[in-house]
Amino acid sequence: MGRAEERRARQRGGRRAAPRSSSGAPTAGIGSAEGGRAAARRAASRPAGRKGGIRRLFTWRKILGTFFGVCLLGIGAFIVLYLVVDVPEGNADATRQSNVYKYSNGAILARTGEVNREMVDLDRVPKAVQHCFVAAENKSFYTDNGVDLKGTARGLLNTLSGKGAQGGSTITQQYVKNFYLNQDQTVTRKVKELVISLKVDQKMSKDEILAGYINTSYYGRGAYGIQAAAQAYYHVDAKKLSVEQGAYLAALMQAPSQYDWAVASDTGKKLAQQRWNYVLDNMVGQNWLNAAERQAMKFPVPKEPRPAPGQEGQKGYLIALANRQLAQQLMKDQGLTQAQAEQAVDGQGWNITLNIDKKKQAALEKAVTSQLTGKLDPKERKVDGHVQAGAVSVDAKTGHIVALYGGEDYFKHYLSNATRSDYQPASTFKPVILAAALEHDAKTQDGQPIAANTIYDGTSGRQVVDHGTKVGFGPPNEDDRNYGDITVQTAMNKSVNSAFAQMGIDVGMERVMGVAGKLGMDTKGMQAVPAQTLGSMGASPLEMAGIYATFANHGEKVTPTIVKSAEQQGRTVKMSDPIGDQVIGRQAADTVTSVLTGVVDDGTAQKSVRDNPRRNGQQVAGKTGTSDENRSAWFVGYTPNLVTAVGLFGEDLKQNGKHVPLYGTGGEPRVNGGGFPAQIWAEYTFGVMGQISKFDLDTKQGAAVQPSESPSPSESPSESPSESPTTSAPPVSETPSEIPSQSTSSPPPSQSPSQSPSDSPPAREPTDDTTATTDSLLNLNGQ
Template sequence: MGRAEARRAQQQRGARRAPRGRVKGKGGASGGKKPTGIRRFFTWRKLLGTFFGMVLLGMAALVGLYFYVEPPNPNDDALKQSNVYKLSDGTVMARVGSMNRQIVSIDKIPADVQTAFIAIENKSFYSDRGVDLKGIARGVFNTVTGKGKAGGSTITQQYVKNFYLTQDQTATRKLKELIISLKVDQEMEKPQILAGYLNTNFYGRNAYGIQAAAQAYYGVDADKLTLEQGAYLAAVLQAPSQYDWATAGPNGKELVMIRFNGVLDNMVEMGKLDPAKRKEMKFQEPIKPKPPTGSEGQKGYLIQAADEELKRQTGMSDGQLKAGGWEITLSIDPKKQAALEKAVQDELESKLDRKGRPVDAAVQAGATSVDPKTGAIVAMYGGTGQSEQWASNALRKDFQPGSTFKPIVLASAMEGKASTQDGKPITPNTLYDGTSKRPVVGSDIPFNPQNQDDRDYGDPMMTVQSATNSSVNSVYAQMIVDVGPKNVKKTALQLGMQDRDGWPEDKPAMSLGTMSADTLEMAGVYATFDNHGKKVTPSIIKSAKHADREYKPVRAVGDTAISRRTADTVTKVLTGVVEDGSGKAVKSSAYEAAGKTGTTEKNVAAWFTGFTPELVTVVAMFGDEPGTHTQTSLTGTAGGGRAGGSSFPAAIWKQYTLDALKGGKTGSFDLDEADMGKAQSSSPSTSASTSPSQSASSQPPSNTPSRTPSQTPSRTPSSTPSTTPSTTPSTTPSPTKSGSGKPSPPNRVPEP
């Protein structure tokens, strides 16, 4: 074989091996060596194809997630708010709720304060679509390079995190945040998103939301924030515990000042703040932190009363109320409230030995004070504190009002133009038999009540005025029979008393206040007398606001419940009780007053209900056995004897009324329509003394008790009434007594 043939044979053998070792090029020429090992899998074509494929898949996944993921229900904490209770002067009394937050609308936040948060957190807020891709990329880069946690969240993303999600730093949560932020930006207006962001953030000092933060750091509502104050709140938001000026160290103060200045400088850069004005601005140091305002002292009772009224007016449940969000301004006057608390302390609590004397341990006091012209409750006393006495004594309905009910009987008699058994119209001058244990006439139900200490009055006849002054049970027992118990009940309901189980609507004993009542409704009854017969429904809520609910205030002063003539006559009779009767303990030259004492059977409760033209106040004492809550006698309170309405309740009423009216203008009752003459006098020393509103022209001669009453003096010096009776013989002819018959056994009844 020649050399030429040998070369051809070799080429042919090489061509057969080429598929395993060489790659043919164009025209059949052999190429270079094929890649081997890992290089076979990472060619530029493959890398680019994989990258674009992943991008497409990612975009498809994001599109799918956008349509698949819906914003979840708000998280539990996002909707929690506190209820804020304010006094009538606007000062915050208490914040109640598990979350110290009060959501406010965006229009309640000053525009420059809104801009301050945008300037430091998300300058592109109004132009972005809910996410900032550059910011996210920057945040990821910072995390990867160790320059800090991933940031770059927009205001929308932070709102979504606070409102819908959690604070967990996970990829899944971050992805949800992105998707939901895009959807929220499409579905909500920017101002709504900003409001949600400002209301859900935690600012430190247990303050959630800008309203709570404004109060915590500057003691003002959000709508009163200055730009400088808003700039600090925007700055402190990044690290509340580190940046709180009251507790921050030098480094914390330096960092928060950097952010504070950054807020204002960014606003200048955005064209939202004039550079000259920026130079004049100075940091406003926050106030010192205050402990949370709770329900200590009387606050808990006031909150209790407000909550009950709010639920009654709105139909809310307890759960709905506790969800929070209410700003409730009470009608409570801080000065009058303080005066009432001091009066109870001075005239009752300071005299009790609750640990050493069992009787004293059972003593409870309650009171309600009302402005009769507006129906506003200006002061209320519920007890020694909810840790000892949970339910408010001002609102408890398990005790009887006693003889404070008697004026309602008289009002019903006059309103219905009732007459006695022998046909004489019932007026303050009408004569009745005041004999103790005298059986009533004209009733299917026998009743012969005993007067206090079994005293007989009137020798035996006395006027209704005198009977009211001395709270004579036998007279009012006969009067309610003459009027009709059902008619009296109707009048009581018209005046504001509540129809409860056990109301003795057909029994003469009702005249002595044997139904249950609380100080609130009795204050309404007497305020109606004071307001010339226009029905007064006491209200403790001055105003109430909620973002999602409407509150319709109580119509505190309504239509006519009884005629002015009736109301004014009852008022005038009750001025006689203060001038010459059982209410004499509250008599003062500082005011003109009307009132009525009340003491229930077995002395388990004692009341004084009194009023001036400016103020109606009901003070009550109850005997409530600790632990068992069994009704027990008040006799022996503070080491004394019988504790009636003319003792501690009257003393509390007088001190409070003097303090509450101090510095104000006091007037006289406008009683030109009253159907009566001057008040009856029960002693020579007072028979010539009449109040300015009383006339001496139409009153018959005094009818006085037939024997000297033996009355246990009060242990409270200022509340000891005069009990010396007049010895002037009666000159009034004795009319025919209505009824006769064999007396039935005496009934144990409430005392005056």
């Protein structure tokens, strides 16, 4: 009995040692049994241990019971919802209303027209084209029950947790959103979408659902439905679409504006082609397309767009950017996909007020006309027909886009030159290199801090050295001009490629591109290679205006914003603050500004800006840029309050927008940043700037202030010139003959380099800074 009770006590968690005798040895016999019984009684009277309590609380029966109870409740709730929620009346057209766009002062800029839609029966769409949409969006469409339970559950969870945009819905669900509901990302809408999709799948045939889907979807270019899309992109009726064209239209639905060939960036075009290939490959996998036919197919480049009425002149460019930025805000706030956000903006009854100042907008348009387009004669000079101008003007304190020039006319040139990023910014990128050096307290390879008065070797074609090793990169200066040893200030003034190429290696190209990204350049996919010091990547006037506005704003990030407010049926969308965090230190930003005043007063922008009679003592900072083979020319300049980027681009529209040189434009041998772009900038800025202002700079470096230290020599580790610099090649005949002032705003070096910059022998100095990259140099950037 004693042993049995002891075992039971152990099972209850109350095991205790047998009583011991006074000598410490365990007792035996009856005493041992009595001790066991006592231990058992004590164990029985003691409360159960914690472990035993948890086991009793979470038994398998209770867990399974709870699980099945929740499932039953869920099923019951869904049955109730299924019975209660009816299929509503379709509202695809009822919710379409014109958007109203206003200037910042409330004056009407434009009203969008009626919705571009024409419903067509499915039998008017080729069967192969129908399959394109199924292959793109929902391969199981013909066999599923209209819903994707996993995708819907994932979407519900992400909506509840505040995560981003969700795709993956079936064609039936997307049709329900388009025709019966809306694009809102709420739990209520998602649950309704699920229930209605199940009912629609039961009541309608698959062909009816597919017809509704392709007739209510948004394709970009203001086109709703496949008939409008076929006309907008290929100028044909839907019944005449080829499989290749149908696959492109199906691909568009993922991101209409990003994949629109007429306005897509290089990245956007690659993504569009990848999506097009995905659609066709899926069709082969579903046995809807022969593999041999698939291999023979070529990408069908869409036709030029036909803008909607009421968007002539600059209006279309302003509206396009406003729609894009509002859609981006909706994606951020509501977790919409890009396609959903674009559809939620276009023709949805928005009242949108822009930051565009009506007077400044008129002044910018007038400046382009008087300083550029009014001087062009395409009949006399073929090149004059290839000139495209783009400009963006930003209030540096608020980040508001106050004026924008997208091209001659939205009806004539659909792609906005203000936002396109397919041309090199050239030497306007050099201030970013200096900013990276200052931000990271970088030093030359002989240990000298990089500052405005640091000495670099300005010999044209000088091979860049990385701690004694040549990196295989030696860019020529404009006209192959040698400068010898010069300060960073002078190198910026004269835009000396060789000096900044070495500086990029000294700082580290990863750091340079990192700072470029922080300042606002889209560096995704860019290689951090030495060729980038020449500004050989792509950038838009909008990006460059944001970068320079961040300099003007003492290093606080400025994201240029065109939308002031957006209202729709009583609700207001709050746009993100254009002024962001401190992305580079104030001293670094202010030093860049100080140095850039030298470009205006003693460098490549003298004639157009420094000597302009309308300047009236206004302090100005800025930088010129002229790209390889004169395909683009830039001036990005700013006063303390107003930043404006102006770009000129050579584009042959008859050759599908091919980049072409600008030599001979307007009768000038070569288009430099200090020419037409700087002239447009000066005419506009000095006409609208108002009261004269000065930069408030927290720096002791650069042309705007007296440097506190003498220049420090920074000759290359292995290639310091020992003789007077010479011009290894005569200036090219295209170079204008004006001779800028040879004075420099930085003091002479206290330790005399081998040759003073002012003693350079060429008979004349270049008026700008052509980035003379060769094909091999561009290949370093993958271009």
